[in-house]
Amino acid sequence: MAEDGDSVMYPWKWHSEQEGKGVIHYSVTVAGKVTVLLVALAVLVSGCASGGVGTQTPVPTPNTVAIAALKGPTSMGLAPMMTPGGKWTDLENETVVELQLFASADQVTPKLAGEGALKYACLPINLAAVLYSKGVNIQLVAVNTLGALHVVTKGVSLNSFADLAGKTVYSTGKGTTPEYVFNYLLTKHGLTGKVNVEFLSEASEVATRLASHESAIGVLPEPYLTTVLEKDSNIKASFDFNQEWLTFNPDSPMVTAALFINNPQPNDAASLESFVKAYTESTDFTNADPAHASIAITALGIVPNESVAEHAIPRSNLTMLTGSQAKEAVNAYLQVLYDANPASVGGSLPNDDFFYAN
Numbered sequence: 001m002a003e004d005g006d007s008v009m010y011p012w013k014w015h016s017e018q019e020g021k022g023v024i025h026y027s028v029t030v031a032g033k034v035t036v037l038l039v040a041l042a043v044l045v046s047g048c049a050s051g052g053v054g055t056q057t058p059v060p061t062p063n064t065v066a067i068a069a070l071k072g073p074t075s076m077g078l079a080p081m082m083t084p085g086g087k088w089t090d091l092e093n094e095t096v097v098e099l100q101l102f103a104s105a106d107q108v109t110p111k112l113a114g115e116g117a118l119k120y121a122c123l124p125i126n127l128a129a130v131l132y133s134k135g136v137n138i139q140l141v142a143v144n145t146l147g148a149l150h151v152v153t154k155g156v157s158l159n160s161f162a163d164l165a166g167k168t169v170y171s172t173g174k175g176t177t178p179e180y181v182f183n184y185l186l187t188k189h190g191l192t193g194k195v196n197v198e199f200l201s202e203a204s205e206v207a208t209r210l211a212s213h214e215s216a217i218g219v220l221p222e223p224y225l226t227t228v229l230e231k232d233s234n235i236k237a238s239f240d241f242n243q244e245w246l247t248f249n250p251d252s253p254m255v256t257a258a259l260f261i262n263n264p265q266p267n268d269a270a271s272l273e274s275f276v277k278a279y280t281e282s283t284d285f286t287n288a289d290p291a292h293a294s295i296a297i298t299a300l301g302i303v304p305n306e307s308v309a310e311h312a313i314p315r316s317n318l319t320m321l322t323g324s325q326a327k328e329a330v331n332a333y334l335q336v337l338y339d340a341n342p343a344s345v346g347g348s349l350p351n352d353d354f355f356y357a358n
Contacts, residue, residue: 062089063271064096065119068108071101071302073148073222073316074122074257076309077283079296086300088278093271101301112136112262119268120275121260125330126177126337126345128260132354133346138260139356142276143326144283145257146317147242148222149178154235155215161185161244164217165194170206171219174199180340181241181254182219188248210235223303223312230308242317252332255321261356269358280320287318327355 069075078099081088086099097120102108105127111118112131122144123131131138151158151169158164164186173179179199186192200206206218207228219241220228228235245254259279261272286293294309303309321329337344 062094062096064098066098066100066111066116067120067122068100068102068111068118069122070105070108070257071103073145073312073318074124075099075101075300075302076293076297076313076316077144077286077318077320078122078279079282079300079302080285080293081278081282082296082300084299088275090271090274090278093274095271095274097275099300112138118262121262122257123260124177125255125258125333128258129334129350129354130344130346132350133348137263139264140326140330140354141259141261141272141322141356142279143255143258143319143321143329144279145255146319147181147240147245147254147256148316149181149219149241150222150225150237150315151239151241152210152218152220152225152228152235153216153238154210154213154232156217158217158238161189161239162191164189165191167217168196168198169217169219170198170200170209172200172203172206175341177256177337177344178219178221180337180344181245183340184336185241185244189244222316223308225315226308226312230311237315240315240317249332252329253319253321255326255329255333258326258330264356272356273358276320276322283318283320286313290314330355 067078069078082099086101088097088099089095090097100111100118105124108118108121108123109127109131112121113136120141121138125140125143128138128140151161151164156167171178171182173182179197182197183192186195200209203220203224206220207224210216210218210228211232225237229237242254259276261268264272286297290310290313293313294303294306297303297309298306303312331349334345334349338349342348
């Protein structure tokens with residue numbers, strides 16, 4: 001964890017210190033340094049030609065839009081670019097983006113329609129495909145999270161995925177994407193019918209099984225995995241689903257969540273480009289400097305404490321994939337889910353207009 005005395009200027013602290021002094025816009029670099037620009041949209045006074053009376057130049061009112069994200073890896077990359085209050089300001093396009101955090105995707109979907117609807121949302125990709133199939137006008141802008149599921153063990157030595165043969169694995173996600181992806185990997189490894197997967201309702205139940213057995217195997221997502229690892233040093237992270245996926249799809253990483261734009265309009269292009277650029281830099285900063293990024297992540301309430309956030313970041317597989325690279329990876333991922341259960345992606349694979357193209 002970063003100490004208060006560190007010389008690095010992290011965004012949330014700078015914003016707090018400069019509160020009330022103007023509108024702040026900054027970017028972060030991969031090296032972990034923060035470049036800060038304070039632009040005072042304060043009073044500009046000039047002499048008036050008739051009588052020399054000072055006049056105040058009107059300050060433009062920024063357009064405020066909202067972005068929804070789920071607590072956990074889906075929102076981690078956003079944290080360093082936000083103020084402590086969860087806002088990012090785009091001065092050039094006079095736009096303020098406000099972050100809204102949710103515990104589950106079910107809480108986000110109703111906010112994609114009606115007055116005050118979200119402009120952006122970070123969602124599970126297959127859920128977005130289902131919404132798209134129902135006529136919701138959302139488009140994928142950038143993949144922001146790769147696979148964050150991991151095989152974990154206690155008292156069991158696994159040298160390869162093939163070592164799961166003949167063993168029981170505790171997991172969550174029966175009838176959802178974790179099951180479909182796990183089955184896909186088992187099939188690719190020639191383990192169909194050779195592994196007993198016991199599905200539990202919650203990740204906490206998987207953790208309980210691991211804690212109460214001398215030897216056990218489970219599947220856990222980040223950041224829950226890090227919470228479990230910090231409580232029990234006998235539990236180890238063995239395999240990353242994303243790395244196993246790449247074994248069979250070397251040019252197409254496993255993708256799970258993405259940034260979407262809701263009801264895109266032609267005049268969104270400039271502000272969206274600016275937002276994606278800042279988001280990419282913020283994600284790069286998060287990956288490059290987990291110690292300082294964890295401060296912002298915790299301050300926003302994305303993860304309960306800095307230690308968990310810091311150690312979860314490297315295994316959360318945060319990214320920002322755009323363009324053809326994102327499209328190819330998403331199509332490959334959705335194809336796997338469709339083959340397992342067409343309903344998991346809305347009954348059919350989405351068309352090209354599922355992807356944002358300026």
